Amino acid sequence: MKDEFAPKIVGFLCNWCTYAAADLAGTSKLKMPPSLAVIRVMCSSRVDPVLVMRAFLRGADGVLVAGCHPGDCHYEKGNYYARRRFALLKSVIETLGLDSERLQLSWIGASEGYRFQQVVTEFTDKIKKLGQNPMQKKTSL
Amino acid sequence: MEEKIGVYVCECGPNIADNVDIDRVMKTISSLPDVDVVERHKLLCSENGKKFLKESIQKHGLTRIVVAACSPKQHEVTFMKVCEEAGINPYFFQLTNIREQCAWIITDKELATERAIRYIRAALRRIPFHKALVKKEIETNPDVLVIGGGIAGMEASLLLASGDRKIHLVEKTDVLGGKVKELDKLLPRMESSLDIISQRIQEVKQSEDIKLYTNSEVEEVLGFLGNFVVKVKTGENKELELRVGAIVVATGFSMLNLKQLPRYGYGQYDNVYTALEFERMNIDGKILRKDGKPPKSIGIIHCVGREERGYCSGVCCMYCLKFANYIKSKLPDANVTEFYQDLSIPGKARQKFYEDTKAKGVNFIRSNEVEVMDKVIKYKTEEGEEKTSSVDMVILAPAIEPSGDTAKLAEMLRISQGDGGFFQEEHPKLAPVSTSMEGIFIAGCSQGPKNIPESIVQAQAVAGRILSSLIPGKKLEPEIKTSEISEALCIGCQTCLEVCTYGAIYFDEMKRVSVVNEVLCRGCGNCVGSCPSGAASVKHSTTTQLHQEVVEALR
């Protein structure tokens, strides 16, 4: 019995802003699809391209990197670097034969519980439409 | 030593228990091969719960602990303390969030239980890779270098100086007092500036704990918070090496060179003066034209250079009003007209001063386009009409700029220049007097144009920051979860150096590798994100640890 495709999305959330927003969404009991596995990092700039690549190679249907809005970074400039790396990564993902839309960078501030819910819900829908990661069956690491 | 891993599932009353099948979680986790103990508790963060946790850890001789409960932002510190009390390194602990990010957001109980199990397994996957991290302590030097002997530099020096903290005050010129000693009277009570400034200068000179170096300049700054090594070239052409724990930059300001703006007539026509020149005239006693006669009609022009510099210098409106008062007290019959763009007179006391000044018969003309010609000021009204005003003296209020050696100092101190070229504060709201270089502080007009009370407050604030963080005899405890760079893997590209906001990475020329300064590192991980060889890593957030969480998420 094959149920509806339940995407597996890995989310790297920055400790100061997005993780706080995720917590706020929780405290406000905002419901979300169960697709996102949250991994806490100190800053979105911590997310190195290899980590993201490995996630896709292991079969992640989507990867979300989320941090503070530009200008709000707890470490002043970290998220600007994240933005740059992300732009580069998008094109690298394509070379793996993956739709670059599977990788998303979002800015979510600590008070934006609703926005977090919105981002997770919309990203899940997008991934559902894109379908399962074609690498799922091909590689085993 | 054999590892013994324990998992504790908190029900959080009904909050987790209602939405997650705790029985199933317990059963599944218990069946995993590497887990020695699995327990549940109604409320682990309660006094009861913490006691239970500690006793259980000790009873079972556990070495690594996973707690599945609420957000780490809430109780990570709580449970880390319990681990410590139970005799385990607090970093052999992982708190996984099955409340805010699981029980409370997933409607379907089945799916929420699945997610909870996955999160716990993710924690179990990563915890064998946790390393014991310990508190670091570094020796520090409580002494302080203050660059600049103006009002802010002196204020900071006086507050900081004490028996167990020496202050080295380096002043470029041969006298203390900066720009304030060039003023006649101070607002708003028109008190003598000299009275106030000379008292301060006396105190500084007489202080046993302040070493004053006039005609001296800072040549080189090495080191970091608590451990700076500074080279100073003194007036006697000696080179001194000073060891300090903190540096205060109070280098003040310059005024815009009016020759850059020929439309204001400075240097072209007689009787056109800058603000400081007019102050000098008042200190000397009389307001006189070049021909020795008192002026009959004076134009005071605000906002000189505002457009070119792109900011409002904030202090000029008030001192221009002060000038009107100087004039009216010495030459009651003189005609005084203030040409301004916006009247910047914020705060509880300034509007009254403006109104009192206006009541003395001072004229105010708002204009965005003002030009000074021989004995006349040409201006455009807001409707675009061109008008003139006859004057026999003009006083200009030029923009306040960063002082001339700001760029040189910024490079030497590895701090940045921000808006207007002034030194950049660490955070424009919450950290106005510190910089991204820990241990280096800025105060007064070196940070941005401001008036005397604001400069003094910033100097006092710097003293507050230093007195509360650099305490004689007390060691500093820097961030524990810092970055580290593997010597073996580092290829010496120095990309990490470039991206580090805090200047916490230095290049070892001998070994040709980058090294993290653990005192300055704040653990953000930007270096890791930029490292092409995987040499950089953040403690307690290593790539292996994070990857284990990814593996579980995608299993």
Next chain:
Amino acid sequence: MDNRNILVIGAGVAGINASLSLADSGRKVYLVEQTSYTGGTVIKFEKVFSNLECATCMVAPKQQELLTKENIELFTITEVLKVEGSLGNFVVKVKKRARYVDLKACIGCSACFEPCPVSVKNEFEEGLSERKAIYIPCPGALPNVPAIDTENCVRFNGKDCKLCEEACMFEAIDFEQKDEEIELKVGAIVVATGFSSLDPKEIPKYGYRKFSDVYSALEFERMFASNGPTTGEIKLRNGESPKSVAIVHCVGREEKGYCSTICCMNSLKFVHYLKEKLPDVKISEFCSDLCIPGKSYEKFYEQTKTMGVDIIRFDDIAVKEEEKGMSVKYKIDDKGGSLPVDMVILSPALEPRKDASKLAKILGISQDEHGFFAEKHSEIASVETSREGIFIVGCAQDPKDIQDSVAQSEAAVGKILSLGG
């Protein structure tokens, strides 16, 4: 100095900052806060000028640090009753009112809100939404523990209602809690009690509370706030989005006799708020003088202008009701005009809090002619008062922006720690 403990009155940004610095230096700090939450006025903002940083993101780490710092004892719903003694030896009596909820037992699940039968206007939300008698002011408030408003709670008004207690799974609600009078011995006191906003109702020509869509700055902040009563939707009372907005500066400037320093920048910030949600909205800013001093503010002004806003100067201004919507009637020199608008946002003067006089008397410090606490010397001693050992910081002393309030709080720390002991 004999006693090394410090009392900080007010847990807004300035008070929190002073407390953290003093605690870092090893002092024991008693932080007394009148309301049930920390963060003061700044946490009501969605963003701050001029970098438009998220206010919560900025303050929350400090609030969190405050709650976990060992040598800071936070007293909420507490006021200062009496202050005796002198520098190094103050004896302070405070009244800690009962929260009726155990701070340690409560986990912040909010199960107690739903069953409460009472609904009143939420002051934190500037009356734009309602709250229960057991409440937290807004989502994300810290400490995340509710308080019972005994004035409106039916139980405290005679009825036998225990619905909240019954709903609580952690036995955190305790009706038996009593107000306590506590004596604190401290060496110095920092007064960081902040400000109040002038109620524009006091100046009828602005139509506040008369016409339906005239809002005060703080009301508009809450409307735009992502954790506020409309989760950030900007709507008129009739549910429609405004097409034209007037932002009026200097409300109360003439009456109060001073410029409140921050309103110009705050009003320019509102342009960003409006354009974010309603890109086509027409905005007019009415001001008498643009007060934007400092290295960064004019840049913000120039940038804001490019977003499409008319800056209109005035000497005289009033808001009038029209058949549909309102109009702003303004005069400058001899000229004038009338601008039709759907929504008016007023930037009212910053004034001393209503209890400033009471507190001044208790502290034995003076107030200036406007009611702000009086500094010892406006130029060289702006954080000191005439009573040695008592310091004033932030807007309690004079209207100012966050940067200057924080600088003053650090300055007070500098003065206190330099006294040695």
